[in-house]
Amino acid sequence: MKVIFMGTPDFSVGTLEEIIKAGHEVMAVVTQPDKPKGRGKALQYSPVKEAALSHNLEVLQPVKARDEAFIEKLRQYNADVFVVVAYGQILPKEIIDMPKYGCINVHASLLPKYRGAAPIQYAVIDGCEYSGVTTMLMDEGLDTGDILLVSKVKLDEKETGGSLFDKLEDVGAKLLVTTLSKLEDGTITRTKQIEEDSTYVKMIKKSMGKIDFNKSAIEIERLIRGLNPWPSAYTSLDGKTFKIWEANCLTDVEYDSSKLTEIKPGMVIKINKNSFVIKCKEGYLEALSVQLEGKKRMDAGSFLRGYNLEEGTIFNS
Template sequence: MKIVYMGTPDFSVPALEKMIEAGHEILAVVTQPDKPKGRSKELVFSPVKECALKHGLKVMQPQKIREASAVEELKGLGADIFVVAAFGQILSQEVLDIPKYGCVNIHASLLPKYRGAAPIQESILNGDKETGITIMQMNIGMDTGDILVTKTLPIEDDDTAGTLFDKLMYLGADLIVEALPKIEKGELTPIPQNEAEATKCGKISKEMGNINWKDSAEKISYLVRGMNPWPSAFTRLGGKMLKIWTVKVLDEQEASSVNPDGTSHEPGTVIAALKDNIIVSTGDGLLEITELQLEGKKRMMVSDFLRGYTINPGDILG
């Protein structure tokens, strides 16, 4: 098929690579404008632009995809379909109507669940056991279009937002390549989303990583995994920020071995600082920390951290 591809971050790159590999004709790649980075304010290309240039593809970077000059350029390309993955701009109805087969989006959730900007993080924050990719026929709404095809992926107990991001990134690339010939042949039946089951998710902010030790150990463990790698879950120790990278919820037997008399402790209290872990009380249950990062220090295992920093039972985090 003749395709215009729209995407910006790392998540969007494998799909572009896969479509090229499958023999589709990429007429143009549309991505966000270059952004200044660091003190030098040097302009940096998006990952998708770097991939497009590597393959010698035409690159478009309109400030707004709905502006008249961009729309006219898109109309002149003669694309069969527009494929979108984490592009970062809303498409107008005029843009949606340009290609023969419309515009399809690679979305990292099982729609109608988690419409919006951060479906990967939300699935972990909410303790979901599965997620997946939806190929959706785009309309004017935010992830509200008809579903063309989905593929489910289990969320493992040790998955973080980072590991799940990578899995869904490649799953989306495979699924769009499977879907394109079926779209062309009319073999996929669009299924309207059930609005009663729809949920939305906004952007992730740094403040969301602040650990509330009054929450349950399980909920905090979801937060730690969902905020990894960015912005990270954090608390405070001795007036300094302490990022928490890896945790485990203790089961009843493990908890009783650490706190045999079942004494109740204020949430955030260090119950034990052992060789390889730090045990902290929460609003419900005990949480084992095995990897952390003190402000100004590198990320490290607790076993290494405790060689240079003393934490005692009774210390309070937060």
């Protein structure tokens, strides 16, 4: 098939590579404009642009996808299908209706659950047993188009946003190639989404990572995993940002009740050789991997050997 590929971040690259490997003709790659980065403000290519250039593919970078000149340029390719994977712009109806087989989106959730910008992180944060990838025939709504194919993935007990990202990138790439084959031979089945089952998730912001110890240890531990590696979950210690990268949930902890007479959420109630335990509203959080502002990430044992953390210390105080 003649394909126009649209994508921007790392998650999109695997799908582009699989399309090429499957022998489809990628006529052009559309990605977001280069962005200045670092002190020198040098322009940085998107991961998709770098991948496209490595294959000597034509790259288009419209500031706005609604630009008439860009739409006319797309029309000239006479492509069979547009493949969209985390492109980052809303496509107008004129583009969606242009190719013979439509615009196919690879979405990292089991639609209609988790429509929107951050389905991977929320699957971990919400403690889902399964996540997955859906290929969808795009319409003008936000992830509302007909479902084509679905692939489910079971989350590991210690799944992070990063590890699930890697799994779904690979699953999505292979699912898209299968979708193209079924579209071409006419064996694909379109399934309407059930609106009553739909949920939307917003874009992840750094502020979401602030730990509230007035929540349960289970909720906090999921937040830690869901926001790993970005933007990470954090609290504060002695006025400095303190990130917790890995933790366990505990239901019962023995501590020195003669020393700690009033236990509050956010309080360190026990220090072990290689971990320390924080009281939450419900249950206890055992910190295993941490990072104090200005320092590298390290296991809790190494942190404790270099920092005089005492029982009774309250985070976020």
